[in-house]
Amino acid sequence: xxxxxxxxxxxxxxxxxxxxxxxxxxxxxxxxxxxxxGPSGCGKTTLLGLIAGLMKPRAGRVCVHGEDMAAMDEAAxxxxxxxxxxxxxxxxxxxxxxxxxxxxxxxxxxxxxPADPARIGALLAxxxxxxxxxxxxxxxxxxxxxxxxxxxxxxxxxxxxxxDEPTSSLDDARAQAVIALLQRxxxxxxxxxxxxxxxxxxxxxxxxVLDLGARGGQP
Amino acid sequence: MNAILxxxxxxxxxxxxxxxxxxxxxxxxxxxxxxxxxxRGLERSIERDLAGIDLVVGAKGSPLQLILSAVYQIDVxxxxxxxxxxxxxxxxxxxxxxxxxxxxxxxxxxxxxxTTPDYVALYGGTLSEGTMFxxxxxxxxxxxxxxxxxLRPGGTFTGAHGLTEGGGAHEDHPYMxxxxxxxxxxxxxxxxxxxxxxxxxxxxxHDAPGGYEPSREVTALLIRYKTPIAALQLPRFINDQTSMQxxxxxxxxxxxxxxxxxxxxxxxxxxxxxxxxxxxxVFAGLYATxxxxxxxxxxxRALGATRTRIFGQVLGEAALIGLGGAALGLLVAHxxxxxxxxxxxxxxxxxxxxxxxxxxxxLVALLALxxxxxxxxxxxxxxxxxxxxxxxxxx
Numbered sequence: 356x357x358x359x360x361x362x363x364x365x366x367x368x369x370x371x372x373x374x375x376x377x378x379x380x381x382x383x384x385x386x387x388x389x390x391x392x393g394p395s396g397c398g399k400t401t402l403l404g405l406i407a408g409l410m411k412p413r414a415g416r417v418c419v420h421g422e423d424m425a426a427m428d429e430a431a432x433x434x435x436x437x438x439x440x441x442x443x444x445x446x447x448x449x450x451x452x453x454x455x456x457x458x459x460x461x462x463x464x465x466x467x468x469p470a471d472p473a474r475i476g477a478l479l480a481x482x483x484x485x486x487x488x489x490x491x492x493x494x495x496x497x498x499x500x501x502x503x504x505x506x507x508x509x510x511x512x513x514x515x516x517x518x519d520e521p522t523s524s525l526d527d528a529r530a531q532a533v534i535a536l537l538q539r540x541x542x543x544x545x546x547x548x549x550x551x552x553x554x555x556x557x558x559x560x561x562x563x564v565l566d567l568g569a570r571g572g573q574p
Numbered sequence: 575m576n577a578i579l580x581x582x583x584x585x586x587x588x589x590x591x592x593x594x595x596x597x598x599x600x601x602x603x604x605x606x607x608x609x610x611x612x613x614r615g616l617e618r619s620i621e622r623d624l625a626g627i628d629l630v631v632g633a634k635g636s637p638l639q640l641i642l643s644a645v646y647q648i649d650v651x652x653x654x655x656x657x658x659x660x661x662x663x664x665x666x667x668x669x670x671x672x673x674x675x676x677x678x679x680x681x682x683x684x685x686x687x688x689t690t691p692d693y694v695a696l697y698g699g700t701l702s703e704g705t706m707f708x709x710x711x712x713x714x715x716x717x718x719x720x721x722x723x724x725l726r727p728g729g730t731f732t733g734a735h736g737l738t739e740g741g742g743a744h745e746d747h748p749y750m751x752x753x754x755x756x757x758x759x760x761x762x763x764x765x766x767x768x769x770x771x772x773x774x775x776x777x778x779x780h781d782a783p784g785g786y787e788p789s790r791e792v793t794a795l796l797i798r799y800k801t802p803i804a805a806l807q808l809p810r811f812i813n814d815q816t817s818m819q820x821x822x823x824x825x826x827x828x829x830x831x832x833x834x835x836x837x838x839x840x841x842x843x844x845x846x847x848x849x850x851x852x853x854x855x856v857f858a859g860l861y862a863t864x865x866x867x868x869x870x871x872x873x874x875r876a877l878g879a880t881r882t883r884i885f886g887q888v889l890g891e892a893a894l895i896g897l898g899g900a901a902l903g904l905l906v907a908h909x910x911x912x913x914x915x916x917x918x919x920x921x922x923x924x925x926x927x928x929x930x931x932x933x934x935x936x937l938v939a940l941l942a943l944x945x946x947x948x949x950x951x952x953x954x955x956x957x958x959x960x961x962x963x964x965x966x967x968x969x
Contacts, residue, residue: 400967409876410963430880437878444966450870452587453580461580465878507877 358421360385360515360547361406366415368401374413375401376567383547383563385514388538390561391551393568399551400445402567403517406549407440408432419515437466441513441546443537445520447500449492455479455503456488459510466511478506482536497524501533509540516541518550522557534560577883581891584867591859592895598855599899599942600906602848606938607907609841614932615911616834620646620827623761625696628805630821631655631663631812632794637821638829644675644794645823647685647761651677654791655818663812664795668804671696673796676773679733679744684719686733686749686766688773688792694755696796697762703727704753710775713749713768717757725751733766733776747776845938849945852899856892857949864888864953871957872965881958888954889947896946900939907935 361383369375375398383389391399404410405417408424417424420439424432449458459478460470479485482502487495495503501521508516518537522530534550534557541548550557558564585592623646632640635652642649657674664672673696676688687693691706694714704727707713715725725731729751732743749768757763770792799805805822812820864871871884879887908928915927 404963404966407876409966430882433875433878433880436876442876444873444876446869446966448869448873450873452583452870457583461874462877464576465874465883467878 358385359383359418360387360420361549362416362418362421363406364416364418366405366412366417368398368405368410368413368415378402378415381565383549385547386541386545387563388541388548388561389550389563389565390558391549391565391567392553392555392558393566394553397568399553399567400519403442403519403549403551406515407442407517408436434467437462438468438511439514441508441511441516443505443508443516443518443521445523447497447504449495449500449503449507451492454489454491455484455495455506458492458503459507462507462510468511475510478510482506498529501525502536505533505536505540509544512544512546514544514546516544516546516548518548520552520554521550522552522554527556530554530556577887577890578894581887581894584891585894588859588863591863592898595852595856595859595895595946596898596902598848598852599896599946600902602845602850602852603900603903603938603942604845604906604910605848606842606845606941607904607935608910609838609845610932610934610938611907611911611928611930612914613834613838614934615926615930617831619759620830622759623697624823624827625760626798627696627796627823628799629797629808630794630823631660631797631818632821634817634819637819638826640794640819640821641823641826642830643677644796645761647687647765651793652819654793655795657790657792659816659818660792660795663816663818664797666808668800668808669797670800671796671798674770674792675794675796676770676791677793678773679735679776681719681731681733681749681766682723684716684722684764684766686713686768686773688768688770690770693796694762694767697758697760699755699758699760699762701753702756704751707752707768707772710769710771711747711749712752713766713772714753714755715751716755716763716765716767718763719766720754725754727751727753744776849942852942853945853949856895856946857952860888860892860950860953861956864957868957868960868965871960872962875960875962876966884960885954885958888957889950892946892950892954893943896943899946900942903942904935904939 359382361381363378363381366378367374391402393399405412406419411425422435427435449455450461453461456475456479459475463470476485476488479488482505484499484502484506487499492500492503516537521533521537525533537548537550538560550561627645630640630644632644632651633653633655639649640652643651660674671692673689673692675693677685679686701714702717704714719725723731730748731751732745732748734743749772755762774790799808809820809822812818875884912928
């Protein structure tokens with residue numbers, strides 16, 4: 356039996372005396388799609404950050420592909436994240452000094468892979484960004500920026516794809532298109548997909564929903 | 575996309591700021607490197623013109639003036655000494671070589687030096703064309719004089735009284751050029767060399783009726799010792815027992831370096847100030863842009879960059895600025911040295927122009943590089959310590 360992509364046990368985290376959320380146990384299988392929902396401030400982004408190893412939990416354990424993220428030393432955690440986890444941040448931000456293509460090449464290089472122009476070209480083409488490959492981020496529209504950030508999150512074919520509020524500023528049609536894109540790319544790469552959202556429109560597209568707000572983090 | 579390409583892209587993204595920082599560093603590096611080029615060029619030129627001369631004997635007065643006038647031909651002589659006294663000294667067994675000089679006239683700013691062929695040999699001078707002077711009023715000219723005046727063997731010229739332009743001409747005693755000396759990179763290149771007899775001949779009419787005979791005098795004797803003991807005995811003997819003055823070029827040149835050193839130190843301090851200013855500008859620039867780039871660096875961490883990589887990235891950008899400033903500064907210094915030698919007539923001081931590289935310049939370049947890198951340490955540490963989760967959430 357395959358080890359779960361994400362294995363969370365006795366996880367408690369928060370920024371004050373009272374924990375923001377507590378998750379006794381959560382196992383997410385490889386290839387599974389999970390929506391993390393709840394109102395603003397309930398800890399969705401924080402949970403994604405803990406899974407990505409961007410922060411250490413106050414208590415409990417988060418394992419990704421069998422690796423305890425908090426137990427790794429920081430450099431190893433950074434490298435593990437780069438190699439195995441793709442993240443679409445809530446704020447769509449690319450490095451301003453680099454072109455779209457260079458941003459993707461940098462993501463490959465930081466993950467310890469040689470830049471693969473064919474992979475970058477194919478990904479940009481799939482996301483309708485090929486004509487913008489040599490443009491700098493300042494020239495991109497909001498939608499183009501979102502797709503570009505998605506391309507960067509996918510470029511290393513991550514086994515775990517985390518997306519933070521990918522549809523928050525989009526109309527229905529665009530929100531559905533983005534979710535469909537995420538699902539399609541996750542399927543193509545056999546990746547586990549975890550999306551943090553407060554957008555009720557997207558829940559139906561996921562295998563499972565974790566409501567951090569309603570149940571204090573219990574799935 | 576490796577770290578260097580990323581650093582170059584980042585610097586190109588802030589073109590104006592990067593250009594200003596590089597320019598400031600280049601100014602400091604250029605000022606310091608130019609001082610090295612001028613100082614070392616001057617030292618080499620001074621050493622070359624010394625040509626192994628141990629002692630200069632002339633009329634009493636300022637010893638530095640005597641050295642400057644008799645060896646470097648850049649000051650007025652302290653006076654003349656009698657030929658007999660000079661000849662008697664030249665016969666001293668402790669002296670290996672004594673070359674007499676008779677000064678007083680010039681041709682278009684080039685000094686006419688009455689001497690013996692030993693003077694030419696002292697500087698390793700050879701003829702590029704023509705023959706050495708033989709008879710009175712025959713002369714050979716240095717390469718610079720030939721270039722400036724266009725004179726060639728067979729040509730004639732008239733000396734003017736005094737060591738600078740504007741003196742009365744000795745129209746009745748024209749010289750004939752018998753040869754042109756090949757370039758030596760020494761004082762020889764800037765002189766007209768003739769026999770002692772020529773100078774005496776030209777000045778014969780100036781002898782006073784009362785018996786004073788400048789036509790029987792020499793201006794100085796350039797001496798090489800035969801034995802080291804001469805260095806201890808001869809200067810004291812000449813200064814105490816004769817009406818002449820003995821000056822050791824090594825001592826006077828050391829004094830000269832002392833005078834020049836003040837100006838040189840001032841320029842070097844100015845260069846250091848420029849470099850410090852540039853380092854401060856690199857610091858301010860990196861610190862300010864780091865705030866704007868905080869999210870870039872946090873994203874890089876999220877994409878797999880370690881803290882060390884981020885620290886190195888910020889430091890690397892500053893090092894590139896340092897490298898650019900140092901390289902541009904050295905280039906500017908060498909171009910300036912070439913221009914100074916060619917245009918402003920500093921050729922004698924910079925015989926190689928900018929086509930020579932001294933080890934100290936490498937140290938100056940290293941200083942510029944290190945200053946830029948040092949200025950980046952604090953911003954780089956800030957980037958190193960950054961909490962990525964907090965930075966990404968704040969954005």
